[in-house]
Amino acid sequence: MVQHQYPVSQTGVRSPSRPPKDMEDFRSRKRRRAASDPSRHTSERFAWPEPVLPANLVHDPEFWFDDGSVVLTALNVGFRVYRRILEEHSPFFKDMFRIPQPAHALTVEGCPVVVLVDTPQQLRHMLRVLFPTSGNLRFGKQEAPITMDAVAAVVRLSHKYQMDQLLAQALSALMEFYTDDFHEWIKRDRKTTMTAMPIDAITAISLAHLTSTPSILPLAYFHACCAGSQVLRGCVRDGAWAEPLTYVDLIRVMDGRPSFVHALNKMVCRIFKPETSAACLDSRRCLRVMTARACDMSDYLEMAYGAMFALGVSLCSFAAVHGEVELTTGMRLCDKCRSMLKERELEEKKELWNDIPSIFDMEEPEGWQVE
Numbered sequence: 001m002v003q004h005q006y007p008v009s010q011t012g013v014r015s016p017s018r019p020p021k022d023m024e025d026f027r028s029r030k031r032r033r034a035a036s037d038p039s040r041h042t043s044e045r046f047a048w049p050e051p052v053l054p055a056n057l058v059h060d061p062e063f064w065f066d067d068g069s070v071v072l073t074a075l076n077v078g079f080r081v082y083r084r085i086l087e088e089h090s091p092f093f094k095d096m097f098r099i100p101q102p103a104h105a106l107t108v109e110g111c112p113v114v115v116l117v118d119t120p121q122q123l124r125h126m127l128r129v130l131f132p133t134s135g136n137l138r139f140g141k142q143e144a145p146i147t148m149d150a151v152a153a154v155v156r157l158s159h160k161y162q163m164d165q166l167l168a169q170a171l172s173a174l175m176e177f178y179t180d181d182f183h184e185w186i187k188r189d190r191k192t193t194m195t196a197m198p199i200d201a202i203t204a205i206s207l208a209h210l211t212s213t214p215s216i217l218p219l220a221y222f223h224a225c226c227a228g229s230q231v232l233r234g235c236v237r238d239g240a241w242a243e244p245l246t247y248v249d250l251i252r253v254m255d256g257r258p259s260f261v262h263a264l265n266k267m268v269c270r271i272f273k274p275e276t277s278a279a280c281l282d283s284r285r286c287l288r289v290m291t292a293r294a295c296d297m298s299d300y301l302e303m304a305y306g307a308m309f310a311l312g313v314s315l316c317s318f319a320a321v322h323g324e325v326e327l328t329t330g331m332r333l334c335d336k337c338r339s340m341l342k343e344r345e346l347e348e349k350k351e352l353w354n355d356i357p358s359i360f361d362m363e364e365p366e367g368w369q370v371e
């Protein structure tokens with residue numbers, strides 16, 4: 001939310017229905033003065049107290065440029081940055097700066113002040129993109145993945161302040177991680193711009209709703225249901241505030257979990273079905289290996305249900321494990337059976353993928369199904 005006040009003085013007024021303490025002081029001072037004032041019979045003019053800056057305003061250590069032209073405040077932190085750059089990226093700020101300032105507008109070190117109701121952490125994440133300082137200058141590929149805190153702050157603020165290009169960039173990182181592309185999802189060496197824990201999916205769900213980006217939702221629900229009871233507490237953003245799931249989304253995640261586990265069990269059992277390739281030249285031998293593998297089913301389920309099993313499902317290759325030398329028999333599946341297993345696993349993963357929207361009782365995003 002933005003306090004639609006630029007500069008601060010336009011919003012510093014308080015509600016007439018609740019006169020503040022300093023207003024009472026103001027009136028009692030005025031009464032005392034009026035008693036000895038020859039002009040006391042003239043009509044009294046009503047006056048609001050002058051607006052004030054946030055108490056104990058501190059300069060942000062990262063974004064206080066001495067030659068900056070505007071001061072943004074978030075809580076009691078001031079950010080002195082460049083008005084021209086804000087205008088360039090944001091029609092919201094451009095329009096705001098067009099409003100003529102009243103003569104009594106507050107300034108800090110000669111700069112107009114804009115009071116924002118975002119947190120200093122959120123603002124810092126956005127300013128790091130708009131004003132790359134030496135500490136966060138990027139050239140080429142990012143060395144470390146971007147955190148969900150940063151992505152979430154940039155998506156929220158760029159959406160609020162109409163910074164369309166920035167919003168598109170931040171959303172693309174989110175859409176890449178919570179992809180709607182099956183073939184990307186199953187890549188074992190998939191590199192993503194951002195990284196996230198399963199609980200961070202709560203924020204992804206919220207951002208998908210905020211920005212009307214439904215393609216994020218299926219995998220976000222999928223990840224969230226891997227976070228267990230943590231979803232009841234919400235996820236902590238910027239180490240400061242907890243973001244909860246909405247009631248409707250909580251139902252989707254909680255009801256979706258048993259359906260998801262069922263679908264996953266079915267997938268693993270089907271992959272390890274002891275049935276050899278039609279082209280196999282020694283099916284008795286391969287069947288023996290497959291049966292021995294099926295005895296280790298609990299190990300494969302362990303692979304599927306690791307701590308981060310939403311990622312595990314896409315990344316682990318059951319067929320690759322199945323294709324290795326079987327320890328009990330000392331034998332290995334023939335080439336035909338190994339490639340048949342690879343194909344079988346791919347088909348099973350496609351089926352699981354296609355079922356994700358219905359598992360979470362959501363409307364299927366356009367183009368979700370994979371053939």
Ligand SMILES: [Zn+2]
Binds near residue numbers: 335337
């Ligand atoms: Zn075979």
